[in-house]
Each structure stands twice: as C-alpha cells, then as structure tokens.
Amino acid sequence: MYLLHVVGARPNFMKLAPVYRALHARGARQSIVHTGQHYDSNMSDVFFQQLHIPAPDINLSVGSGSHAKQTAEIMARFEPVVLDLRPDAVVVYGDVNSTVAAALVCAKLQIKVVHVEAGLRSGDRAMPEEINRLVTDQLSDLLLTPSVDGNENLSREGIPESKVMFIGNVMIDTLVHLLEAAKDAQVPGIPSRYGLVTLHRPSTVDDPLVLESIVKTLSELSSELEFVFPIHPRTRQRLDSLNHFASRVHLLEPQPYLQFLWLQKNATVVITDSGGIQEETTYLRVPCLTVRPNTERPVTVSVGSNTLVGYHTDRLRSELQAVIAGQGKRGEIPDRWDGHASARAAEAILNLGE
Numbered sequence: 001m002y003l004l005h006v007v008g009a010r011p012n013f014m015k016l017a018p019v020y021r022a023l024h025a026r027g028a029r030q031s032i033v034h035t036g037q038h039y040d041s042n043m044s045d046v047f048f049q050q051l052h053i054p055a056p057d058i059n060l061s062v063g064s065g066s067h068a069k070q071t072a073e074i075m076a077r078f079e080p081v082v083l084d085l086r087p088d089a090v091v092v093y094g095d096v097n098s099t100v101a102a103a104l105v106c107a108k109l110q111i112k113v114v115h116v117e118a119g120l121r122s123g124d125r126a127m128p129e130e131i132n133r134l135v136t137d138q139l140s141d142l143l144l145t146p147s148v149d150g151n152e153n154l155s156r157e158g159i160p161e162s163k164v165m166f167i168g169n170v171m172i173d174t175l176v177h178l179l180e181a182a183k184d185a186q187v188p189g190i191p192s193r194y195g196l197v198t199l200h201r202p203s204t205v206d207d208p209l210v211l212e213s214i215v216k217t218l219s220e221l222s223s224e225l226e227f228v229f230p231i232h233p234r235t236r237q238r239l240d241s242l243n244h245f246a247s248r249v250h251l252l253e254p255q256p257y258l259q260f261l262w263l264q265k266n267a268t269v270v271i272t273d274s275g276g277i278q279e280e281t282t283y284l285r286v287p288c289l290t291v292r293p294n295t296e297r298p299v300t301v302s303v304g305s306n307t308l309v310g311y312h313t314d315r316l317r318s319e320l321q322a323v324i325a326g327q328g329k330r331g332e333i334p335d336r337w338d339g340h341a342s343a344r345a346a347e348a349i350l351n352l353g354e
C-alpha cells in the first residue's frame with residue numbers, strides 16, 4: 001500500500017511522527033508532502049530533526065496568506081502531486097488549513113482520505129479550525145478519533161460508524177516516546193518556579209483588548225509567580241506595539257519540541273489557547289488554564305487537568321491564585337492516551353487497502 005502524508009503546520013508534525021513510524025514498521029511505502037504553511041526553521045525544520053521524521057519528499061512552499069489564498073494555493077499545488085504519485089490513500093492530520101485543502105483535493109480525485117484526530121468539535125464556527133474539522137470529516141473515508149466525544153460528534157453529523165475508529169491520541173505517543181529525552185532539554189535562564197504561557201489564536205491575539213488584558217493580568221501576577229512566554233510569530237507581530245510586560249515575564253522565541261516539553265513538565269501551571277497543549281498538560285497532569293470560551297477537547301476538562309477560563313481576566317487571576325496556593329487541578333489520563341494510538345492507527349489504515 002502506498003500512502004502520502006500531508007503536513008504543513010507545527011501541530012501536525014508531532015502527530016505525523018508516530019504514525020509514520022508505525023506504518024514503516026509494518027512495511028508500508030510512504031511519502032511526505034510538506035505544504036510550507038509553516039516555513040520558519042523554528043516552526044518546522046527543528047521538529048523534523050527532533051522527532052526523527054524523514055525530510056519531506058515534496059515541499060509545496062505555499063507560505064502565509066489569507067485563509068482563502070493559503071487554502072487555494074495548497075490545493076492548486078497539491079493536485080498535480082496526487083495525479084503524479086497516485087497514492088492508495090492520503091493521511092491528513094488535525095485541523096489546519098493544509099488538512100482541509102488536501103482532503104478537498106483527494107475527495108475530488110477519488111483518492112481515499114484518512115483523518116487522524118477526527119471528530120473534535122468546539123461548536124464555535126468563528127474559529128477557522130472548526131470549519132476545517134467539519135469539512136475534513138465529511139470528506140474522509142477513515143476517521144480516527146482521539147476520544148469518544150469524537151465518535152459521538154461524528155455520529156450526530158451522520159457519518160457511518162463503519163468509517164470511524166477510536167484509536168486514542170497519537171500526539172501523546174510522541175510525548176511518551178520523548179519524555180525521557182526531554183529531561184536533558186533544560187532551557188537555560190528559566191526561574192525554578194514559573195507559569196508557562198502560549199498564545200497564538202486569532203481570537204486571542206488579534207483583538208488588542210483581549211491581548212492587552214491578558215498581558216496586564218500576567219504582569220500584575222508576576223510578583224507572585226514568574227512567567228515564561230515563548231512567542232508564536234503571529235503573536236510577536238501583535239505584541240511589538242504592546243511593550244508593557246513586567247520584568248518577571250520572560251519572553252522567548254518559539255521553542256523546539258523537547259525544550260517545550262521540558263518547560264511544560266516543570267511548570268507550576270500552563271496558560272494557553274492552544275489545543276495540543278491542553279492535551280499534553282493533561283497527560284503530564286500539570287494544571288492548565290485555557291484562555292478560550294470553549295474547547296474542541298472537552299475530555300481535557302472532564303477528565304484531565306484543564307480549566308476553561310474564557311477571556312475573563314478576573315477568572316484567570318482567581319484560578320492562577322488557586323494554583324499558586326497549591327490547589328491546582330491534576331486530573332487523570334483519558335482512555336487510550338497510552339502511547340499506542342499510532343499502532344492502532346497503522347492497523348486501521350492498512351486495512352483500507354484490503
């Protein structure tokens with residue numbers, strides 16, 4: 001069976017790595033297409049190196065652009081690749097623009113689509129990722145879910161059960177695989193006790209009022225707990241005009257996988273608007289405060305260590321103070337987040353060819 005994997009943005013790479021490895025171990029022939037959605041070396045190349053992913057066979061080099069332009073450009077450049085290589089199936093990951101663009105191309109060419117991390121829903125169509133999830137799942141032939149809420153969402157949307165399989169969380173496979181290696185990835189100059197912050201969603205960082213109120217709250221609370229804040233390029237562009245962080249908020253460049261895992265593992269608390277980080281902190285049982293009104297990963301709240309604080313800085317402040325006082329939520333690890341999700345994924349994908 002010949003498989004093509006399509007990835008483009010940072011959160012795709014930690015999902016690709018274990019699935020590629022599990023398929024390789026089972027003798028599948030595979031190629032990797034990188035769309036070039038993320039192109040900075042600290043957003044892309046360093047992840048390929050640390051996660052031991054072979055260099056992409058093809059790079060579409062699409063770069064940034066509006067959603068329509070970026071999605072359309074990926075489609076236009078990906079279609080001739082599929083026509084040329086004629087894979088038996090194409091594997092797409094998560095909810096980024098590269099995912100939906102590749103799924104659309106394949107559906108029209110009648111090439112089978114496998115969606116890894118299917119079925120997640122925030123119910124919030126104002127977020128571009130939710131649109132990408134809905135469309136990708138409608139077009140997919142095999143839908144691999146990380147949690148049972150995914151199966152329930154897909155069933156409600158009329159997707160036949162025969163296409164859906166609950167495999168668990170492949171990103172947690174990467175975490176389990178590299179946790180030991182991350183022990184040596186200490187980031188220099190970090191305080192011994194700190195809160196780790198990441199923000200990059202348009203809904204958080206593109207609204208100056210929301211971003212400014214979070215920055216102000218963190219600066220105020222930094223007298224009680226220092227913060228470490230690796231800054232995504234999108235957020236960096238917005239923050240350049242907002243120069244009022246207190247000195248106990250340490251700004252860093254985006255971190256490689258192992259260093260970021262080290263930072264999460266050793267944090268007192270994590271404050272984020274990322275989806276993947278809600279999951280990683282749940283596995284690590286580190287309290288996580290998510291600055292979003294909703295989440296497509298409800299199991300991190302119902303089972304894991306995540307608390308949704310919305311954009312209410314009063315709530316952020318009171319939850320942070322509770323964590324500082326030692327009352328942070330630790331939670332449990334969800335079902336099938338056990339380091340073997342990609343083995344289950346590989347078996348299901350290879351069954352497609354039979």
Ligand code: UD1
Pocket residue numbers: 009010011037038039040041043064065095096097098128129200202232233234275
């Ligand atoms: C994308 C995903 C988001 C994911 C995030 C992880 C979509 C719709 N969004 O958001 O789901 O959580 O990646 O990072 O696909 N930029 C650089 N260098 C890079 C990449 C981006 O400077 O290597 C800058 C560009 O100015 C670009 C901006 O960041 O305009 C946003 O990048 P883009 O890929 O459009 O979306 P993200 O915000 O990264």
